[in-house]
Amino acid sequence: MDFSADSRYIQVSTGAYKRQVHEVPLGKQITDPAAIEKITWATWTSILGDEVLGIWPRNADKADVNCACVTHAGLNIVTGDDFGLVKLFDFPCTEKFAKHKRYFGHSAHVTNIRFSHDDKYAVSTGGDDCSVFVWRCL
Structure with missing residues (x-):
């Protein structure tokens, strides 16, 4: 959320x-795309939306990307997926199959x-490996 x-x-x-x-x-739901587009978000942890279209790899299942977070500066988004990868993208990430950096662990x-x-x-945080990784951002 x-x-x-x-607020x-x-x-x-x-x-x-x-x-x-x-x-x-x-609690009233906003459905007008133009109204939603005008909203400035304090945080972004959603894997869904036009702003993050490019985080999805080719032939991805909806469940393949599990989590995301945008930097407080609003410049990058990092994701975690079902394949153990951490990926770093520019934000917003609106082009399909956007360029990114991949990190394994x-x-x-x-x-x-x-x-x-x-x-x-x-x-x-990892699932089956029960680990917590801290990644330094340069």
């Missing part, structure tokens, strides 16, 4: 792989990833 910069909206990714945007505190799926408060590190 992510809040907008003005008037939240975005969530559902288990059915749908992105939903709601007004706060009413986890033995299987990456369950979550976040940037540190100063964007100097990314922290990822």
Whole structure:
């Protein structure tokens, strides 16, 4: 779940792989794409949306990309996937199959990833390997 910069909206990714945007505190769903496009997000952890279209590899299943996080500066997005990869993209990432850097370490799926408060590190958690990796961002 992510809040907008003005805390008037939240975005969530559902288990059915749908992105939903709601007004706060009413909970009314916003469905107008033009209205959603105008919202500035304080954080971005969604794997869904036009802003992250390029994080999806060719022939990807909806469940292949598990997690994402945009830097506090809003310049990069990092993802974790079912293949144990951590990938770093420019943000927004709107072109399909965008260029990225790949980092190996986890033995299987990456369950979550976040940037540190100063964007100097990314922290990822693994599923089957039960590990926590700290990645230095240069």
